[in-house]
Amino acid sequence: MxxxxxxxxxxxxxxxxxxxxxxxxxxxxxxxxxxxxxxxxxxxxxxxxxxxxxxxxxxxxxxxxxxxxxxxxxxxxxxxxxxxxxxxxxxxxxxxxxxxxxxxxxxxxxxxxxxxVLGRVDVGSNFKGIVTYHSSCHMTRLLGVKDAPKKLLEQVEGIQLRELPLCEDCCGFGGTFAVKNPEISEQMVKEKTEHIMETEAEYVIGGDMGCLMNIGGKLSRDNRDVKVMHISQVLNS
Amino acid sequence: MPIKLGEASYKERIQSGIENDFMRGAVSSAQGRFRSGRLKAAEELGNWEDWRTRGEEIRTHTLENIDFYLQQLSDEVSKRGGKVFFAETAEEANEYINNVVKEKEAKKVVKSKSMVTEEIGLNEALEEAGSEVIETDLGEWILQMDEDPPSHIVTPALHKNKEQIRETFASKKGYKNSDMPEELATFAREQLRKEFLSADVGITGCNFAVTESGAITFVTNEGNARLVTSLPDTQISVMGMERLAPTWEDMEVLVSLLTRAAVGQKLTSYVTAITGTRLEDEVDGPEEYHLVIVDNGRSKILGTEFQSALHCIRCAACINVCPVYRHVGGHSYNSVYPGPIGAVLTPLLDGYDDHKELPYASTLCAACTDACPVKIPLHEQLIRHREIIVEREKKSPKSEQMMMEGFAQWASHPAAYKLSARMARTSLKPWTKDEIIKNGPGPLKGWTDVRDFPAPSKQSFRSWFKSRQKKERGQ
Structure with missing residues (x-):
């Protein structure tokens, strides 16, 4: 194809x-x-x-x-x-x-x-670690893709998935919102990273680099020991 | 107070909202309750999406035929002894109501909760004319004593806790008991009962006006609308011109959506309907009944891309799921209508000049659109507002305009794009340390003020892909 x-x-x-x-x-x-x-x-x-x-x-x-x-x-x-x-x-x-x-x-x-389209859920990947998944707003609400990432992650060998509290809540990225309204964006990403810390996951996985750059940037600013990964990186492991 | 609440700047309001830890705690926990309540109620109903579709159909049909239904409502209310007044502006509405109060030589007016009367500043207008106005919804009563505007359209005193309410009762009404909700409520009931019994005029809002029978309906949990409409001899209802339900069947659908979407209730404790005055063969009802239908900018919205904003049934589901609202609170919107629906409606009703920041107070996460029981595409309407602010009103910052001009050039010229992809890492090098930028220049500053920015990749994807292809071809 x-x-x-x-x-x-x-x-x-x-x-x-x-x-x-x-x-x-x-x-x-x-x-x-x-x-x-x-x-x-x-x-x-x-x-x-x-x-x-x-x-x-x-x-x-x-x-x-x-x-x-x-x-x-x-x-x-x-x-x-x-x-x-x-x-x-x-x-x-x-x-x-x-x-x-x-x-x-x-x-x-x-x-x-x-x-x-390809009809696959198991792509033969292997990833050891405790992960939590952030479902990005546009992917879920605008595109209607809710289950595909989770189905794929569930089939990854060695992975331990932890549910992220209020995972459907926006991380505060919002494109230009993050620089136009940094004060509000900060509070939103702070709440998001706090929920991530609650899961005690080692990795936070997502399907959108905008959100991940925001979440990762906040985790890094706060010296948190949680790594951010795009789902393609996990599936290619 | 008209739509706009005060004079503080957007940034000042946001900052004071963010710094108000107490308010944020209260809002966050209320949002949590309302959200889970809504989801549970929707699930129990089973086919929530079908209900939403039906709600949207009813609202669309009603607004598309608003002339007919307003006429029908007016005819039916008149038939039942009521007087109908169409107010084009807030001032016209207030003047009419003041005249009724004056004619009755009324001293005391009791009110049930109504957002449209907040919007037109009715209380201030009545008080200026010398009437005593008592809000009888518990939340509104507390706010009235504190001279504080509502911060939410369903639970107006959401930003206050029981300790603060106790304080208000003690300082304003001589309350001496504890901050136990039961004791506070008992006190409020005793105080308000006296007001109901001594009032000359009762003023209500309107949840839905059932046009086929001229009935004005209210949903409340405290029953105060019922007392406001039972005791005083003169009754006035005030409604936004869009708050119509053609039939009782439609009203039943809309109420089912409203109470579930608002707080997760199957039904409120009271659903009240009133029709005109006491007619000759009837045993009860007021001597005089007035229905004031308020336009105040609504008809300008009809026929525009924003028409569906008038579908709103004021459930606040969009407010309850909004993460921006959660962190800044209702007062930050500086409008009687806060949250996503407020960010859409306020500039429409009160212009862009004072409210041009509101459409940007959203990440466009679309949680509001998803939650809306009548499917108003709220996040899309926020984008439409932004387009108007940028392209028609030309109110966007100059620096942003230049940046977007640059964006268009960059994104429509692949060669320029490719060059920038190659240069990105080098040009950010002065600010990069250990692959991280902590103090970015220019437009990056807003970003790096609150979080780190990653250094661009050593090799852009497109350059990697190209070299990989070359390798494959053995070049």
Missing amino acids: KVSLFITCLCDIISSDVGKDTVEVLEKLGCEVDFPEQQTCCGQPAYNSGYLSKSKEAMKQMMKAFKDSEYVVGPSGSCVAMLHEYPQIFKGDPDWEEEANKLAAKSYEFTQFIVD
Whole structure:
């Protein structure tokens, strides 16, 4: 199966290891992964801040980049959810409506793709450690991907999963919210990391680098001994 | 007090909310109770999503035919001896009500809980005209004594605890007993009973106006709306123009959603319905009944992308799940309508000038949208507000505008993007130590003020992928 990787700008530039693990897991599952080089950012930072026309420029670039792809798979529920908003954003635009519909229809979040399209829950990974899972808001509420990551994690050999209290609560990232409202964001991520500490987990796992960078940044600031990992890194272990 | 509560700046309000440990503890524990209550009540009902869909359908249909239903309501209330007044503005509503009170030579007015009367500043208007106004909802009564605005639309005194309430009762009413809730409630009941019996006019809000029969309905747990509507000879109900339910069947669906979504109750202790005055063949009812239907900016929302914000049934489920509300509290919103629905409604009713920060007081986590019993897409409406603030009102900061201009260039030019991916690590090097940035420059500052930022990867993904392909090809 041919898969085009939608790397997301965060994973491309800041956390490239996540991209490598994503590629390796997909290949292990028999996918042929290519990387359309014309891709940039999904446009979410501008779109969510109210800069609709600016965000559209990024979106058009993405539609061009993935025009010929069969499947588009990205290691972020939030960025993929953004692609799924394109049809609504370009509705009635004669030049882009069809492209927007096509891209949304073939785009999947990484774990969603493995479970729903490839039909796999056991990817043959082995990871020793006590982990807790943070379910990111956009992945669960906007994209509707709730169970796939958990199904995959449950099958990882050696893993000990601990339930995160109030795991559905936002970590306080919210894209530009984190820098526009740092005071509130701080309180939210503080509460999130406190719940993580309550689980006594060694690792906190998530499916979105935005949230993980926020949670990880707070854990690191407070010198907490909990490591942050993207789910692709666990599945590639 | 009109919609806006005070003059403190957004940052000041946020800060004082965050520093108020007591309030945050109270809000957090109340949110916990309400949230689990809602989920449990929804589960017990079995098909919650179907109920939400039905609720949304009823509200959509009603708002799309609001002219017809307002006319029907007006006709039915008039038939039953009531007088109906359409108030375009808060001032018109207050003036009408003041005139009724004046004509009756009324001294004392008792009120049951009503958000729309908070919105139009009715109490202040009545007091200025010389009337004594007594709030009879326990929470509202406490706040009235403290001259404190509500911080929540269902449980207005959410931010206070029993010790503070005891203090208020003691200093304002000479209360001498303990802070046991039972003793506090007994005292409030004794005090309020006297007020009910001596009141000349009763004023209520309205949960739903059933248009087919002209009935105004209220859901309460204390029964105070029942006393307000039973004792005084003159009755006035005030309602936002959208609070309509075409039929009793619709009202039953909406009440079922409301009480469950609000506090996880199957039903409130009291559901009261009143229809007009005492007619010739009837044994009870008021001598005079007035229904004041308030527009105050609502009709401007009709037909816009925000129309579904008028579907709101004021259950506060969005407020109860909002993590931003949890940390800053209701007063930080500086509006009688706090939380996600407040961030949507307030700029619509009172303009952007005083409330332009509210649509940004959300991470867009969509917990509100998920919780809403009538499916208002709250987080999407917050984005629509942001678009208006940026593109129509042009009220976003200059620095942000420049940054977004740069973003658009960067994201639409792959070569520029690629270059930045290559340069990111190097350009942040001066601020990087041990792969961590603790004191970031420019836009990173807000981030690193509260948490660390990771150093960009040594090699971008795209560069890794390319070199890997080359290796595979044996180049």
